[in-house]
Amino acid sequence: MGTPGTYSVLVEVRxxxxxxxxxxxxxxxxxxxxxxxGVVGVRAGKAFRFEIDxxxxxxxxxxxxxxxxxxxxxxxxxxxxxxxxGPVG
Amino acid sequence: MAxxxxxxxxxxxxxxxxxxxxxxxxxxxxxxxxxGDASVEGYDALIVPGGFAHGxxxxxxxxxxxxxxxxxxxxxxxxxxxxxxxxxxxQVLTEAGLLPGALQKNQGLRFVCATVALRVETxxxxxxxxxxxxxxxxxxxxxxxxxxxxxxxxLAQLRDEDRVVLRYIDNPxxxxxxxxxxxxxxxxxxxxxxxxxxxxxxxxxxxxGVVLLQALLASALDTAGxxxx
Numbered sequence: 001m002g003t004p005g006t007y008s009v010l011v012e013v014r015x016x017x018x019x020x021x022x023x024x025x026x027x028x029x030x031x032x033x034x035x036x037x038g039v040v041g042v043r044a045g046k047a048f049r050f051e052i053d054x055x056x057x058x059x060x061x062x063x064x065x066x067x068x069x070x071x072x073x074x075x076x077x078x079x080x081x082x083x084x085x086g087p088v089g
Numbered sequence: 090m091a092x093x094x095x096x097x098x099x100x101x102x103x104x105x106x107x108x109x110x111x112x113x114x115x116x117x118x119x120x121x122x123x124x125g126d127a128s129v130e131g132y133d134a135l136i137v138p139g140g141f142a143h144g145x146x147x148x149x150x151x152x153x154x155x156x157x158x159x160x161x162x163x164x165x166x167x168x169x170x171x172x173x174x175x176x177x178x179x180q181v182l183t184e185a186g187l188l189p190g191a192l193q194k195n196q197g198l199r200f201v202c203a204t205v206a207l208r209v210e211t212x213x214x215x216x217x218x219x220x221x222x223x224x225x226x227x228x229x230x231x232x233x234x235x236x237x238x239x240x241x242x243x244l245a246q247l248r249d250e251d252r253v254v255l256r257y258i259d260n261p262x263x264x265x266x267x268x269x270x271x272x273x274x275x276x277x278x279x280x281x282x283x284x285x286x287x288x289x290x291x292x293x294x295x296x297x298g299v300v301l302l303q304a305l306l307a308s309a310l311d312t313a314g315x316x317x318x
Contacts (some may be wrong), residue, residue, distance in 0.1 A: 019238060020263065022198050070117075074148055074184065076191040077238055 005087025006051050007060035013073045014045035018023045048072055052087065060084045092309035094119040095132035097162065097178075099142035099153050104175065104286065108146040111286035115299065117306050121171070124156035126159025134215075134309035135162055137178030139231070139284060149177055149192065149234050150184035159185050161223060171215035171308040172278045172301060176232055179270070179280030188273055189247065190239030192232075207269050214272040215308035216235045216279040216301050217251045217288040226297040230261060230269075230285040235282040237264035246257045247271055254279055265306040277308070 015021050023044035031039045052068075054060035061084045068080040094112050098105045098121045109119040122129060122143075129135060143152035155158065159181075166172045166187055172183035182188045197202055209217050209224040239247070244265060247253050255270035262282075270281030285298025 019193070020196065020236075022194055022196050022236075022263070026198055071151070072147070074151070074191055075242075076183070076189075077193055 002056045003087050004051050007057060007064075007084050008046070008087035008088045009050050009060065010083045010085075011048040011050075011064065011068045011072050011080055012045060013048070013078050014043055015077055016079050017070055019077050036044045037070070038073045046072075057081075057084055057086070090310065091311065092132055092133040092306050092313060093131060094134050094136060094306075094309065095122040095129050096105045096120065096136045096138055097122050097124060097158055098138075099124040099140070099156060099181075101142050101144050102138055102140035104139035104177075104178070104284065107284075107286045108136045108175070111289040111298070112136070112306065113297055114289065115159050115302055115306055117309070118272050120180055122158060124158045126128075127157040129158065132165070132170075133313040134173070134305055135165060136305075137172070137174040138163070138286070139176030141201075142177055142181055145177070145234075146241050146255050147197075148180075150183060152180075153181045154185045163187060166273070166278045167192035168292055169275060169277050171305055173216055174278075174280040175286065176230075176235070176282055179282055180234065180248070181257065182278065182280045186280050188271055189243045190237055191253065192234045192282070193236045193238050194234050194314075195232070195236050195261075201235065202231045203227075203261060204229045205261055205283065207255045208258055210253045210256050211272075213251060214254045214276045214279050216270070216272075216281070216285075216305055217254055218304045218308060220300050220304055224300075225258065226255075226288075226300070227289040227295045228279045228285055228298050229295075230283050232262070235262045235264065237268040239265065241298055250274065252276070255281055255283070
């Protein structure tokens, strides 16, 4: 906290609970064919990594959350989790 | 007087010439409007046609929403101007917040290319004014992400306000409540997955899209009369 620098950001985007996920369902149905039984609740999503220059970790998180909410995820059907680590440089 | 139609073109749009030809054959004049243009001045109606705007990267319509032309499209819509988004154009309009809901991947994860039957659900929209409710139209669809989704509250609102414009008779993609097209609260912005411009001549297999495009052009003339543009 309070360290200016470049922070590393991971944004995970997934469909909101209750939104049908045909991709996850298809993967789940395919797994038993490989003998991988008992895998349930598969949900497909996306992950994004980027770096951001900020004065401190809180600011990096705040600005990355704007990127996630306004661009990377469609709030109508998706939600996101933002993880900030660093500074890395 | 011939209505002037602007057809918005993003990098990756591929149905713009079909849209231009279809409305020109109905007596309109039409121009392509590049996505980098920040103005849609002089047009009486706008079409956001199908294709793969900005490669459909991230999500269909997600990047297109940030193109300069979209601010102008938003102002035009806010002033009551008729705007129709077809297929990818529908996706662009939902991403831009001009229409509610979202289009996600088809149920069954199949790209669907078929000619389907649609039922006109309201005549209170710029695309269906004057078309009798219950009319069945045969129009092609051609999409991977046409599965219309919205939350229960939005769906109830769309129904209560008579804003479901078209429904599939035999749901091809998993869309909630068989929805093929919706309109905004002002009823001047319509999005639909089917392609009326591809059903604009019997030679194409169907001319059922003509009544929709005619309704749009009639709405455009009203716009011209009201001086919206």
